[in-house]
Structure formats: structure tokens, C-alpha cells
Amino acid sequence: MTTTAIPTTREVAATWFEALTTGDIERALSCLADDVEWINYSPVPGYNDAMAWIGTYRGVAEVLETFRVFSGIVEVNHEELVDLVVDGENAMGVIDERSTVKETGRVFEIEFIQWLKVRDGKIVRWKSYTDPSQILRALPRR
Template sequence: MNEQQNTQTVKTGYELFSKGDIPNLLKLYTDDVEFIIPGALKVIPYAGVYRGKEAVASFFSKLHEAMEFERFEPVEFIAQGDKLVALGYGKARARATGQSEEEEWAHVFQMRDGKVSRFQVYTDTAAVAQAFQRSSQMAM
């Protein structure tokens, strides 16, 4: 696939994510897809490495249970060969604490045969982790 097609696939993925259409989003991934989400699992409940569509589906479920997004938008796409980087902005609230966080992020995609084979998130994990801290914990 070419860079333009890869970019369109990733843009379609973001559109499906924003609609909550995870079953169709999963169709854009290879069977052996790998997701890498940074952070300490004991603080960020969806952090970790997920391999395969079933595991990635569980990631989306954990993310939905943990966060309510106010804004989530990719702003820029940079494609070269079979790699694509999306730069964006997000603002969300941790459901468990009611604490908000906002961040700029970078998502790196590895493409294979027109599908996403690897996805890695680069973000301000401290800001995300802080959203999961209760106010009394933050005062310590």
C-alpha cells in the first residue's frame, strides 16, 4: 500500500473509534496486531502490551471503562513507507476519580498489507496517571 492509502486507513480508524465502532475498527488490524500503551498498570488500568485482535478489543473495553473523552482528535499525519505517525490532542476524565487530564500525543503505526500491524502510543503518562489519583492522594 502507498502512504496515502495508509493515511486513509488510519484516519478511518480514528473515525470509527470516535463513533465507538470497535468491531469495524478491529477489521483495520492484522490478526497479529500489537498495541503498546505506556504507563504503570497499577495506576493506568489500560496500560500494557496487547497482542492479537482479541487482546486489542479488551484494551478498548478497558479504555472505555476507565476514561470518558471530551475531545480526542488527530491533528497531523506524517507517513513514510509503511510507517505513519499521527499527532493529536486529547482531553478526558477518569471515571473512577472524576479527575480530568489533557495531553498532546503521538501515535506510531506500522502498516502491513494495508492494515495496522503495530500501534504505539507516546504521551504524557504523568498527566494521565494524575487523573487516576484521588484528590487526597495528590495532596501527599
């Protein structure tokens, strides 16, 4: 009988970030637990709710929908993992991203942190942190 080893937190995080930064969404989604808790900022009405992809979601299908919404609004020009810290079931990746809002043509550059919680070889919780002011500046004024 062959036993497949469960990937470590570092292995899952490395796979996640490599897939994410190369645009391999299918591979990235394969790192997520079926019922992943996905927290992409907290919407604040009148402040950052113009970022239509943010909020708290549950499950791979809802995460895929947020990617679809994001990619409909934003074109990622460059995304790079600049630091990765792993401690037990937690991993934190620092991402440098330069993107263009399609409707306005305005570019934004952000550094954001993704905090992953990994159990049984899958990401069970994902939360992002950044200063959204550059994104908001690039979005259309409504």
C-alpha cells in the same frame, strides 16, 4: 475477475483515526491485522501502572479488552486528530484528547502520538507515546 486494491498506509491511517475519534471501535478494530502487536506505553511499577489498560498485547481480542478496560475507567470527552504524517508503511498521528476519570471526576488533557506500521492494508504494529502525568494525576490515589 474483480481485484480489490489493498488500501494504502494513508487510507488505513485515515480510516483508523476517523473511527477512533468518532468512537466507532468496530470499524477501528477492522483496521488491525489479526496478530497486531499493540504497545500502549510500557508499565513502570509504582509509577504508571495505575493505568490498568497499558502494556503490550497481541491480537485483536486483546486490543478490544484494553479498550474495554480503558472505557470502564475513563470517559473520552474529546478526541481529535491534529496531525498525520505518512512515510512508506509508517504513519504517525498526533491526537488531542480530553477525558474524565469516572471514579474521581477529574479531567485530563493529553497530546499523544500513535505510531502505526501498515502492511497489506492492515495495522500490524501500534505504539503510543505521551507524558502520562496528567492521566496519573486524574486517577484515584491508591
